[in-house]
Amino acid sequence: MQNDPIEHLISLLSRLPGLGRRSARRAVLKMLMDPADKMLPLADALRAAADSVRPCEVCGNLDAASPCHICDDPHRDRRLVCVVEGVADLWALERAHAHRGTYHVLGGLLSALGGTGPEDLSVTPLLRRIEANGIEEVILALPATVDGATTNHYLTDRLKPTGAAITRLAQGVPIGGALDVLDDGTLAAAFKARRAL
Amino acid sequence: MQNDPIEHLISLLSRLPGLGRRSARRAVLKMLMDPADKMLPLADALRAAADSVRPCEVCGNLDAASPCHICDDPHRDRRLVCVVEGVADLWALERAHAHRGTYHVLGGLLSALGGTGPEDLSVTPLLRRIEANGIEEVILALPATVDGATTNHYLTDRLKPTGAAITRLAQGVPIGGALDVLDDGTLAAAFKARRAL
Ligand SMILES: [Zn+2]
Ligand SMILES: [Zn+2]
Numbered sequence: 001m002q003n004d005p006i007e008h009l010i011s012l013l014s015r016l017p018g019l020g021r022r023s024a025r026r027a028v029l030k031m032l033m034d035p036a037d038k039m040l041p042l043a044d045a046l047r048a049a050a051d052s053v054r055p056c057e058v059c060g061n062l063d064a065a066s067p068c069h070i071c072d073d074p075h076r077d078r079r080l081v082c083v084v085e086g087v088a089d090l091w092a093l094e095r096a097h098a099h100r101g102t103y104h105v106l107g108g109l110l111s112a113l114g115g116t117g118p119e120d121l122s123v124t125p126l127l128r129r130i131e132a133n134g135i136e137e138v139i140l141a142l143p144a145t146v147d148g149a150t151t152n153h154y155l156t157d158r159l160k161p162t163g164a165a166i167t168r169l170a171q172g173v174p175i176g177g178a179l180d181v182l183d184d185g186t187l188a189a190a191f192k193a194r195r196a197l
Numbered sequence: 198m199q200n201d202p203i204e205h206l207i208s209l210l211s212r213l214p215g216l217g218r219r220s221a222r223r224a225v226l227k228m229l230m231d232p233a234d235k236m237l238p239l240a241d242a243l244r245a246a247a248d249s250v251r252p253c254e255v256c257g258n259l260d261a262a263s264p265c266h267i268c269d270d271p272h273r274d275r276r277l278v279c280v281v282e283g284v285a286d287l288w289a290l291e292r293a294h295a296h297r298g299t300y301h302v303l304g305g306l307l308s309a310l311g312g313t314g315p316e317d318l319s320v321t322p323l324l325r326r327i328e329a330n331g332i333e334e335v336i337l338a339l340p341a342t343v344d345g346a347t348t349n350h351y352l353t354d355r356l357k358p359t360g361a362a363i364t365r366l367a368q369g370v371p372i373g374g375a376l377d378v379l380d381d382g383t384l385a386a387a388f389k390a391r392r393a394l
Pocket of ligand 1: 059068071
């Protein structure tokens with residue numbers, strides 16, 4: 001029943017994860033009380049992020065710079081690379097201050113049902129990084145699911161010839177749970193208690 | 198730990214009602230997977246709404262046109278005006294298809310504690326509309342709270358001299374509840390069973 005611009009905005013917002021139609025309506029109404037201060041900065045921030053953020057050419061993290069600020073940080077231990085399924089998990093580990101090395105975003109997990117094979121994952125770039133940069137330990141921080149375990153096995157086989165130590169997070173990670181919804185303490189503890197495969 | 202544009206966007210988004218920091222993060226990550234399709238349209242929609250939406254000069258509704266599409270609709274019964282506290286309530290009544298007349302947004306409720314007096318509400322414009330347009334019934338659709346009741350009493354006194362019938366929503370509206378969180382059926386029923394004051 002509302003005219004174009006309001007309804008259009010509500011329906012775009014309500015597609016965001018975590019925002020239903022009701023919350024989207026409430027958010028739009030709140031922003032419309034002070035559009036210059038609430039809507040235009042958000043529009044600018046969306047545009048700035050869309051224009052500047054891209055995947056890091058080294059690790060696959062999303063950042064305004066490539067190499068990203070983590071790959072570019074001289075205080076990071078480059079001999080330690082942590083393999084994650086996606087950027088959400090990378091961010092979660094960063095929030096937990098769990099890792100002082102660098103990352104590698106795999107871009108998914110092996111999945112027979114989902115039809116994801118090794119060629120869909122960033123495995124060859126990982127092998128190249130390990131060989132080119134003298135990486136000493138590869139920490140597999142994949143979820144404790146069937147697909148995560150399958151991917152752990154596969155990566156262990158593929159990475160063994162490099163001579164790097166291969167570890168995975170301690171079983172403090174709940175079975176079937178996603179990494180990025182865990183509290184920081186659990187994540188940090190599981191990280192610390194990682195063990196050799 | 199994330200660089201400027203991403204963190205900035207997350208913190209703006211997480212200020213919206215209904216979105217915490219975690220949902221904001223998830224939303225940004227999802228949008229960053231496809232910025233051209235997910236972020237730029239939202240940026241444009243925010244800008245379009247901020248540029249075009251303003252309060253209707255007649256009723257106070259928020260719309261891209263003034264008079265708004267409700268005030269401008271020839272099929273609306275102009276002899277029937279429904280007084281609401283704010284635009285959220287107007288939208289809720291419209292979603293419920295509860296009302297075939299026009300609206301008047303009061304802009305608040307009388308509140309001794311909140312320091313809201315009659316001069317803070319759009320009462321004089323309402324009186325002018327009633328007198329200028331031969332309005333026959335004023336439906337007070339205010340929340341069933343202490344402030345709502347105070348405002349009902351005050352408006353009844355002020356509007357009586359106009360000769361218009363004054364009604365309020367039936368007591369199907371839960372005591373202490375806000376209008377815009379009610380389901381459409383309850384709202385429509387309360388509207389239909391409104392009674393004379
Ligand atoms: Zn990187
Ligand atoms: Zn209007």
